[in-house]
Amino acid sequence: xxxxxxxxxxxxxxxxxxxxxxxxxxxxxxxxxxxxxxxxxxxxxxxxxxxxxxxxxxxxxxxxxxxxxxxxxxxxxxxxxxxxxxxxxxxxxxxxxxxxxxxxxxxxxxxxxxxxxxxxxxxxxxxxxxxxxxxxxxxxxxxxxxxxxxxxxxxxxxxxxxxxxxxxxxxxxxxxxxxxxxxxxxxxxxxxxxxxxxxxxxxxxxxxxxxxxxxxxxxxxxxxxxxxxxxxxxxxxxxxxxxxxxxxxxxxxxxxxxxxxxxxxxxxxxxxxxxxxxxxxxxxxxxxxxxxxxxxxxxxxxxxxxxxxxxxxxxxxxxxxxxxxxxxxxxxxxxxxxxxxxxxx
Numbered sequence: 001x002x003x004x005x006x007x008x009x010x011x012x013x014x015x016x017x018x019x020x021x022x023x024x025x026x027x028x029x030x031x032x033x034x035x036x037x038x039x040x041x042x043x044x045x046x047x048x049x050x051x052x053x054x055x056x057x058x059x060x061x062x063x064x065x066x067x068x069x070x071x072x073x074x075x076x077x078x079x080x081x082x083x084x085x086x087x088x089x090x091x092x093x094x095x096x097x098x099x100x101x102x103x104x105x106x107x108x109x110x111x112x113x114x115x116x117x118x119x120x121x122x123x124x125x126x127x128x129x130x131x132x133x134x135x136x137x138x139x140x141x142x143x144x145x146x147x148x149x150x151x152x153x154x155x156x157x158x159x160x161x162x163x164x165x166x167x168x169x170x171x172x173x174x175x176x177x178x179x180x181x182x183x184x185x186x187x188x189x190x191x192x193x194x195x196x197x198x199x200x201x202x203x204x205x206x207x208x209x210x211x212x213x214x215x216x217x218x219x220x221x222x223x224x225x226x227x228x229x230x231x232x233x234x235x236x237x238x239x240x241x242x243x244x245x246x247x248x249x250x251x252x253x254x255x256x257x258x259x260x261x262x263x264x265x266x267x268x269x270x271x272x273x274x275x276x277x278x279x280x281x282x283x284x285x286x287x288x289x290x291x292x293x294x295x296x297x298x299x300x301x302x303x304x305x306x307x308x309x310x311x312x313x314x315x316x317x318x319x320x321x322x323x324x325x326x327x328x329x330x331x332x333x334x335x336x337x338x339x340x341x342x343x344x345x
Contacts, residue, residue, distance in 0.1 A: 001099070001120065003029050004072040006056065006063065007036045011105040012077040013052060015132070019075065019103070022131050028120065033072070035063070060086050071271070073099040073124065083113055094118065095164055096271045101125055103134065111137040117151040118161075147174050150195060150208060157340050159197060159210040160246035166208030170194050184340055197340055201242050212338040213249035215320070216275075218309025219263065220253060220295070222328035227262040233329050234266060241321055241333065249336075250275050252308035254282060254299050275312050282307040290323045309334035 003023055007016045016034050024032045034053035041055045056063045064086040067074055076083040083102045091097055091114065099119030102111045110129040112121035122138050129136035142149040150170045154161055161167065173180055173194065180194040189196065189204065196206040199214065217237075221230065238245060251267050253260070255276040267274040279300030287310065291302035301307065303323065310317045313336035321333035 001029060002031045002033065002070070002072045003075060004033045004067045005035065005053070005075045005077065006060070007038060007053070007077040007105070008082065009038050009078070009105050010040060012036070013038055013041065015077055015103065015105060015107050016053060018132060019128065023128070026127065028124075061089065065090050068098045069268075071096075071098050073119070073121070074101070076100070076102045077105055078102070080111060080113065087114060095161055099124065101128070103128065107132045107134050109137050110134045116140050116143075117149055118155055120155075141175055142171055145175060148180075150174070154210050158213045158249065158338070160213050160244070162209040162211055162244070162246060166206075169207040201244070211244060211247050213247050214336050214338050215243055215248050216250045216252055216309045216312035216317070216334050216336070217248055218252050218305035218307065218312070218332040218334065220257070220304035220330040221260065221262065223260070225260070225262045225328055227265040229327060230262040230266050230329065233326055233331060237321065237331050237333070243333065245270060248272050250312045252277070252312040254279060254301065254304045254308065256299055275308075277308060277311050282311060285310050287319065305330045305332040
């Protein structure tokens with residue numbers, strides 16, 4: 001995740017620098033972006049120093065919306081009320097909302113406010129609290145009662161939640177001290193169970209359906225391809241092969257497409273990571289591919305979509321849908337192996 005920090009006072013800036021220093025070393029954090037709304041940061045003679053975070057000129061709500069649109073994790077150093085008012089217009093879906101945390105300016109408490117489980121705010125709060133000597137204030141019922149959290153189980157095992165209303169049903173049963181029944185892949189239930197973990201596309205009598213994120217879309221397109229055309233092409237392909245959008249763990253292409261607006265639009269709207277690889281990396285992928293001399297002359301490798309899909313899946317990947325083209329676009333789909341870890345649950 002990318003973590004965006006915003007502070008509002010001189011003390012807040014000092015704390016933000018401490019947090020930025022160690023947070024950037026956490027394996028789950030790709031980058032830390034530090035900002036401030038403290039008015040003193042607009043001058044050059046502040047007491048904090050010349051390396052102050054940049055001052056946010058726009059309103060805090062607008063800044064927050066920009067960060068959440070990019071799906072950055074947000075850390076507000078200040079009052080909870082500031083964070084709540086800022087994020088309110090942008091809260092949309094518990095499965096995809098950005099994780100949001102609040103730390104008071106003296107660093108006494110770290111409070112996960114939004115996306116505690118699926119976004120990782122609870123875990124990040126505990127880590128931050130340990131590093132700055134603060135108290136994590138976690139309010140999620142399953143956490144404070146030290147109970148099994150089915151959404152955390154899904155996240156740890158890279159499982160897609162197909163019906164999010166089922167999370168509350170399962171959690172309620174857990175909190176009441178009742179046992180839950182779970183069926184995993186090779187053991188299709190004959191009667192009602194609480195949770196089904198499956199890659200099958202059929203109906204199950206269960207409160208919650210979890211499916212593994214095992215598919216990668218490999219894609220290529222002409223420069224400037226319209227966003228709506230890409231959306232239509234991908235949707236029709238997934239529908240044809242009966243693959244759920246929620247089971248897509250990545251869209252992959254060559255690095256020359258890393259700034260392609262239509263591909264970035266699709267991945268952003270569908271909350272799917274966009275992975276890109278160099279021609280040299282793609283060329284090293286073993287297998288038989290639908291080669292194109294023209295494509296090789298343009299980008300340096302004979303096939304982008306098939307190779308990129310397999311690259312995203314790793315060594316055990318299997319090409320499920322071979323390359324096919326339409327209106328200046330090519331697509332392929334690969335599948336990776338998966339297993340469920342229940343040892344810690």
